[in-house]
Amino acid sequence: MIRLFGILTGLFFAVAVLWSFGNGAFVAATEGLGEATAEKVFYEHPEELDLPSNGVFGTFDEAQLQRGYQVYKEVCSACHSLKFVAFRDLAQLGYDEGQIKAEAASFQVPGIDPATGEATTRPGLATDYFPSPYPNTVAAAAANNNAIPPDLSLITKARHDGSAYVHSLLTGYSEPPAELTQQFPNFTTPPGLNYNRYFPNLNIAMAPPLALDGQVTYGEGNPEPTVDQMATDVAAFLTWTAEPTLVKRRQTGFAVLGFVLFATILAYFAKQQVWAAVKPKKAAKAKD
Template identity: 75%
Template sequence: MIRLFAIAGGLFFTVAALWSFVTGAYVAATEGLGEETAEYAFHEHPKDLHLASDGVFGKWDVNQLQRGYQVYKEVCSACHSMKFVAFRNLADLGYNEDEIKAEAANWQVPGIDPNTGEATTRPGLPTDYFPSPYPNNVAAAAANNNAIPPDLSLITKARHNGSAYLYSLLTGYQAQPAALLERFPDSKTPDGLHYNPYFPNLNLAMAAPLNPEQVAYADGTAATVDQMSQDVSAFLTWTAEPTLIERKQTGLPVLGFLLFATILAFFAKKQVWAAVKPAKRKD
């Protein structure tokens, strides 16, 4: 009886796996074969972005991360929060203790009036997290054409190919192509929205946030839109995974140890079983 139940269970899971495979293959084969939409026809995949942190042997470009932080501070922070990053984390970018204290003090964070107990604001401390520019989501939506700006702490992990996606989005603002309006006359970008082929539905509430020379880099780097987009994308790659490089550096020795242990186990097995001869077959 137990054997029958086991066979029935195996058949059930086999049929379920085959059904999932067949339906998945059908969807993949027929995707996009129906009525074509403007989003499907004109949405573009992210551009190539090569950061110093890419690859197995990648490392943070600290100068670029500092430039990216400057772009966030002077441009992006007007609308976007970064609630999972503390000021003290800036030590990873090469800032010393005094510089971090000064940076934190330049920000106003939520606080409590010790005399009245009412909510107020105060200069930030190294232990505080980057504050939101809005008191709540209602205020954020009201200030941004009914769209709530997303928190940027983990944005490059929350989007597919996030670093390249962010870079492409920031550099991708343009006028709607004439070909789009010819094929899809009803797809004109609504008032208050902005065309960007790297955004999934092609139109987003955020206007192009970057303009040439919008920030003045301390290291003299030319602040082109492309350069600022790369820098802030690198910075937000760090905020999303600040231990990325340490993880890679740890992973290589671990893989080396596992390879060595596997070889050692193989030779140990050969040594242990060397004196055991295989039994002769009886025909």
């Protein structure tokens, strides 16, 4: 009885796995089929972005990360927070203690009045985290056409294509192409929204944050701050905020793989040594 129950249970799980595989294959094969819509026809997949941190041997470019932080501070921080990044983390970008304290003090963070106990704001400290520019989500929605700007700490992990998505979205604003309105006369960009070919439904509440070349002034020795360059730099910076230990993790991974390879070779030779005296005995018995 127990054996029969075990067989039936195994069959049930086997059928469930086969059904899931078949259903997934069907969905993958038919996804995107059906009636054409403006979103399906004119939405463009994010373009590949070549960053120094790409690939298994990639590393962060400190100068680029500093430029990306500058773009975030001067442009993106007006609407977006970095709630998982502390000011002291900027030391990883090459800033010294004095610079970090100055950067922290340039932001206002939530605090408490020691005299009255009431909520207030104060200049940031190195141990504080980057604050939200809005006191709450209601205020954020009211200031952005009822759309709450997302926190950018993990945005390159939270979006498919990560860094490439951020770069493409920032550079994908334009007027709706004539072909779109000709093919889909009912398509419109409502007031308060903006057309962006890299946004899934083509209309996004965020206004173009990088609208002009030179919007952010880079120091000497840096590339020209074109829209594309600024978008690339801030995408690199947000790649770092999402995983500041990226390079260290890869280095640790190579060390672990090397150890596993060494241990495997060592185990093989140990096995050969242990069974070396046994094999001749087995061979002799087989001859007898």
